[in-house]
Amino acid sequence: MRGPLGSYCRRFGRLTRSGGLKWPERPCGGPAVHTCRAPALPPASITVLEAVALWRKHFEERGVTEPEHSSHSIMAHLLGAKTIESLEREKLTQFLSRETAEQLWELCTKRLSRMPVQYVIEEWDFRDLTLKMRPPVFIPRPETEELVELVLTDLQMKPGSGMGAEAQCTCLEVGCGSGAISLSLLKSLPWLRTVALDQSQDAVDLTRENAFSLGLQDRLHIHHIDVLKDADSVVSLCSPVSVLVSNPPYLFSEDMTSLDPEILWFEDHVALDGGEDGLRVIKQILTLAPQILANHGRVYLEVDPRHPPLIQQWVEARVEELRYIQTQHDITGRPRFCILQKEK
């Protein structure tokens, strides 16, 4: 049965129950052949620093990526902090209670199975928001924080921003995942309204939960729609929007197999795989854009570094009403964002 992990589920044999939200409680995940025994809790009390160092060693020995950072993040979270750097010095030399030690062992054992830290602690930060995280819903990447910055820059400079213009300003997000982009925009712009879509029910549910946690549910409408299968519903959803924003699946299918286990074994492949050239969902979004956008409305996309020239060529040939405005680079200097505008 085709579950949230798409066509890879049979190969790797690990899936949530169909449509289920809970991750199976197993210490080991993935098709690992070796036995994966959780390290035993030490009999004597240990300090925070000792526990962190011990788990860093366990992670290193098992080849878990970011051994030190993983250990720090999980420990900090259990002690009520976001980062270990923000803990008071004295706390680091305190002994862990039995209960906290057991919780630490439980969470770190999950990390041993290569579960991403964000799923282990069930939350992560995106710009100034803390969002709930849950497999297999796609975890926001740092690059996407810059996508939000680009949209905000333009929206805050909108000419004629007065009551009239602002009241009509709506944004559409395709592929909302955990809700990071939409919720970030809504938090920063009190006058904005947003419609968000995702093909995954898990993502729709998680976005809704995050919206309620942040008190933004009144300005966000969320729909379970697949933009590839149900274009008509998308177009009829909302009156012309000023902004269409998306971090759509943009990986090339052939690159999926070389992904780290954190991604391959735990995140929704449908949220990642953009087809042979990585452009399947992007092309659909751009095809529909003129019908969704108000005149002079803009599309903001996060893409693979190889995409921008391909997208520009394709749009010039195939989408008459869309003009390619510019390519923006991310913090590592890679071409990462495409901005287009509807020109009737």
Next chain:
Amino acid sequence: MSLLLPLISRVCSVSRRVTWRGCDCVCPVLRPPPAGLPCVLAAGKRSLPELPVLNEDELEEQFVRGSGPGGQATNKTSNCVVLRHIPTGIVVKCHQTRSVDINRKRARDIMREKLDIAYKGENSEILTRRKESVQKKQEKRRKANDNLERKRLLKEVLADSKSGSDVV
């Protein structure tokens, strides 16, 4: 204990100008001034009244994201941002939060304070405020000591008069 991850890094020159928009974080909007002029902001928030404005063209930013394509293909939680001011060589590292965006903004705030010290030396905002605070404490101590001395003298005078000796 080293809290910085020794991953492969790509040092990239950030040649584009970035205008930071306010979210709920501390820093005000920074607009790059005409090239080469570290001008002074008008007095605004108490926290950052007269610090130099940053010129993005003079900054080199480094964020460890690995040698792969990044983006959706990578899920790393490390978010340390390293900012270098090319003309002075001053380097700021920031991994205070779990958001790269906020770490970048904070790194710039810290850079502004460091540049202020570098440019103005003794007269920089931070050093001036520190000096003022130290002076206030010294003044307080001096007054307290004066009071104690006065009380001591008074006691002496009273003690002398009781014993009947002539007081001049």
